[in-house]
Amino acid sequence: MKNLKKIIAMGLTAALCAVSLAGCGGTQNGGTDGATDTKAKDTYKIGVLQYADHPSLDNCREGFIEGLKEEGIEEGKNLKIDYQNAQTDTGTASTIADSFISEKVDMICAIATPCAASAYNSAMNADTPVVYTAVSDPVAAGLANDDGTSVGNITGSSDILPV
Numbered sequence: 001m002k003n004l005k006k007i008i009a010m011g012l013t014a015a016l017c018a019v020s021l022a023g024c025g026g027t028q029n030g031g032t033d034g035a036t037d038t039k040a041k042d043t044y045k046i047g048v049l050q051y052a053d054h055p056s057l058d059n060c061r062e063g064f065i066e067g068l069k070e071e072g073i074e075e076g077k078n079l080k081i082d083y084q085n086a087q088t089d090t091g092t093a094s095t096i097a098d099s100f101i102s103e104k105v106d107m108i109c110a111i112a113t114p115c116a117a118s119a120y121n122s123a124m125n126a127d128t129p130v131v132y133t134a135v136s137d138p139v140a141a142g143l144a145n146d147d148g149t150s151v152g153n154i155t156g157s158s159d160i161l162p163v
Helices: 002-022 055-070 090-102 113-123
Strands: 044-050 079-085 107-111 130-135 154-158
Touching: 044 055, 044 090, 044 113, 055 079, 055 107, 055 130, 079 090, 090 107, 090 113, 107 113, 113 130, 113 154
Parallel strands: 044 079, 044 107, 107 130, 130 154
Antiparallel strands: none
16 A cells, blocks of 8 residues: 555656656747747756655655656756755744745745745746645645645645545
């Protein structure tokens, strides 16, 4: 059961990352000739914001990175990851999220509810997508509408188990 949850989380994370990063490319020639072809960016920079050192949260981070790798986005080749740990401090999480926005990362991966909320608040007026994981109730956290749809430039997966 533990492995099934891990596989599902990794698959969802990979899919979310692929969709989120697809919007990071630009049109060729600045889009001035009406061409619809897009060229992927050479290198992506992703800020990973984790709430604490914990095996389940570490697993989420590793699954996220593995999902990116499966999609051809690999650290050392075309990806730079800025990993930051908030050490269970919500204020620190907000400061880190703000720094990711000022550094103009291509995307933020927020691991755990406090980090997801901080990243969403920081990115609210920016064009930076946020992907979250390990959020038990995205609706209660204000990260999703009652029907589960996104409230903005944020998406992710919930870790709640249907019992």
